[in-house]
Amino acid sequence: MKWELAVAEPDALGESPFWHPGEQTLYWVDIPGQRVRRWHPASGAQDTWPLPQSPGCIAPAARGGLVLALRDGIYRARSWRGPLAPIVRFQHGATTRFNDGKADPLGRFWAGTYYEPKDARKADLYSLDCRPDNPERGKPLVQLKATNATNANGLAWSPDRHTVYWTDTARALIQAWDWEPQGNAMRRHRIFRQFPGKPPGWSPGQPGYGGRPDGAAVDVEGHYWVAMYEGGRLLRLAPDGAIAAEFELPARCPTMPCFGGPDGRTLYLTTAREGRPAEELAAYPHSGCVLSARVDVAGLPTNFFID
Numbered sequence: 001m002k003w004e005l006a007v008a009e010p011d012a013l014g015e016s017p018f019w020h021p022g023e024q025t026l027y028w029v030d031i032p033g034q035r036v037r038r039w040h041p042a043s044g045a046q047d048t049w050p051l052p053q054s055p056g057c058i059a060p061a062a063r064g065g066l067v068l069a070l071r072d073g074i075y076r077a078r079s080w081r082g083p084l085a086p087i088v089r090f091q092h093g094a095t096t097r098f099n100d101g102k103a104d105p106l107g108r109f110w111a112g113t114y115y116e117p118k119d120a121r122k123a124d125l126y127s128l129d130c131r132p133d134n135p136e137r138g139k140p141l142v143q144l145k146a147t148n149a150t151n152a153n154g155l156a157w158s159p160d161r162h163t164v165y166w167t168d169t170a171r172a173l174i175q176a177w178d179w180e181p182q183g184n185a186m187r188r189h190r191i192f193r194q195f196p197g198k199p200p201g202w203s204p205g206q207p208g209y210g211g212r213p214d215g216a217a218v219d220v221e222g223h224y225w226v227a228m229y230e231g232g233r234l235l236r237l238a239p240d241g242a243i244a245a246e247f248e249l250p251a252r253c254p255t256m257p258c259f260g261g262p263d264g265r266t267l268y269l270t271t272a273r274e275g276r277p278a279e280e281l282a283a284y285p286h287s288g289c290v291l292s293a294r295v296d297v298a299g300l301p302t303n304f305f306i307d
Helices: 278-283
Strands: 004-007 014-020 025-030 035-040 045-050 055-060 066-070 073-077 085-089 096-103 109-115 123-129 141-149 152-157 163-168 173-180 185-194 212-218 224-229 233-237 243-248 254-260 266-271 290-294
Touching: 004 035, 014 055, 014 096, 014 254, 014 266, 025 055, 035 055, 055 109, 066 096, 066 109, 096 152, 109 141, 109 152, 123 152, 141 163, 163 212, 173 212, 233 254
Parallel strands: 055 096, 152 212, 212 254
Antiparallel strands: 004 290, 014 025, 025 035, 035 045, 055 066, 066 073, 073 085, 096 109, 109 123, 123 141, 152 163, 163 173, 173 185, 212 224, 224 233, 224 254, 233 243, 254 266, 266 290
């Protein structure tokens, strides 16, 4: 796979990329940089939206604008740089923030949390349903969908809408459940793939460690593409969890892929540079930048939040 530098200005920690098909634009966030970014490949135009808090994830809204999970809650912006109206605030304390998330195929917004001390499994996964025909007649319906994690990541759905995936990066564990879309029910929890943990005393650049699973996306064939943070690689996992393909990267710390472009066959990948050793940044000068590559199989289309 031939990787290209899509966006040269680096982020401290790029995350939550999505492709907006109507605008033909890539969106993503820089979590510690407290900003949303967007880039229009055809014109090269870029724009940045500073935020008052760290954004964990974002998704496009069917009625325009974005839904954003910030540190203390989920907010709605009707336009770019528009007012941030809180939908629901969370009292999860100063040690927890929102992290990875996206909209599901029926228009709910899901977001997981990150327990920053990383010494206990206190991260959760929530869904937010604001659809006019939801059980609360359009009022925000928040449901706790999964628990027992430290760093929520890897949220994705299968093409047939029967499986939901969720990762705990700290445990290097990708989980799966059967999912019933209409009732939003998760059943038959199972391990999709367990990766080896980081060896004691391992340092960046040393052999013997392939990284841990971070953000993910699914293609039209049902394969799960996952960024392996600190592993310098992107994996394509088959529906049974087997490694179907492995791609080396020009960055040690990829964070999340997404599919985009007019045909859905351009893969975009956010990366991180915050806190990385100087030797690593010298060896991987594109750390923190958005990378891109052409792939043979298209990704699933972007899901929109419905309210």
